[in-house]
Amino acid sequence: MQSEFWHERWELQQIAFHQAEVHPVLPKLWPRLNPQAGDGVFVPMCGKTLDMRWLQAQGQRVVGVELSPLAVDAFFAEAGVTPVRTPHGALESVQGGGVTVYCGDFFALKPEDVAGCELIYDRGSLIALPPQMRRDYVTHLRKLFPGGARILLVTFDYPSAEMKGPPFAVTDAEVREFYASVELLSSEDVFAANPQMRQRGLTRLQENAYLIAF
Ligand SMILES: C[S@@+](CC[C@H](N)C(=O)[O-])C[C@H]1O[C@@H](n2cnc3c(N)ncnc32)[C@H](O)[C@@H]1O
16 A cells, blocks of 8 residues: 555544544453553554544553654644654654553554553554555564564455455455464354445455464
8 A cells, every 4th residue: 555545644634543442352362462561562554543542541651653744743632742753763752641652653663662562452553554565564563573473453354356455355365365374253244233334345245353472
């Protein structure tokens, strides 16, 4: 997916992926990562998700990355936080309220930017990317975490011929191709709860959550 696509989504506020509440999977399944207070959690392609505020409130240090400055500004404004902005190579570090968001391209991040994070919360990153970019994403994630990490991954699966992503369908087999240690924690039929997907031609929509270690 080209960056222009995402900038345009944010400019036009076509952000149906954004949830007005914390994602229900997060409070339910986050303990399965065995997080300790003070542990760093990386939230790739974070948008302005409230999930970062929930993670911070659990005592985690939160580090996100997001392409759109509109999303980053909205995240802090909606949290009532005036962040500190610092140029950071090709990115900008935007920091406040226990959350650091790097504004810029995920692929420009370096391992030192996520140093101290061993936990990853991926909701809406892998499924935001077409097939080849998903492979590049996982390759870069591995470079960012040379010592390994634990991921709570939330994906969508649906008959891929029925709809052009994003969100893209990510099958169970693909997740297992990317990562060696994969446990399916939950699989929910979320078709009825996503009427806009029915309008886009889907007949089935499953939301899967995985615990991954690499
Ligand atoms: C499907 S949305 C998910 C947002 C968020 N994770 C959530 O749950 O609401 C994907 C997000 O990834 C951002 N994005 C896309 N490509 C990116 C890239 N290469 N680097 C950083 N962010 C990116 C988009 O701007 C968008 O906000």
